[in-house]
Amino acid sequence: MKKIMITALKSVLLFTVICGVFYTVAVTAVGQLLFSEQANGSVVEAQIGTEKKSLVLN
Numbered sequence: 001m002k003k004i005m006i007t008a009l010k011s012v013l014l015f016t017v018i019c020g021v022f023y024t025v026a027v028t029a030v031g032q033l034l035f036s037e038q039a040n041g042s043v044v045e046a047q048i049g050t051e052k053k054s055l056v057l058n
Helices: 001-036 036-040
Strands: 043-046 052-054
Touching: 001 036
Parallel strands: none
Antiparallel strands: 043 052
16 A cells, blocks of 8 residues: 555656646747747837836737
8 A cells, every 4th residue: 555655746746847837838949939929928108107018908
């Protein structure tokens, strides 16, 4: 029983690292490489002193 629990814990940790770290980094890298303008967004300032907005929301 103890061996099964240790194996299960190792599996959970492995898949947590794969899904939480490697997948996130891979998707972010692909987004930056293929869609850099959309991935970074675009901030504009209408006039001095006014609030800054994204072009997508305008």
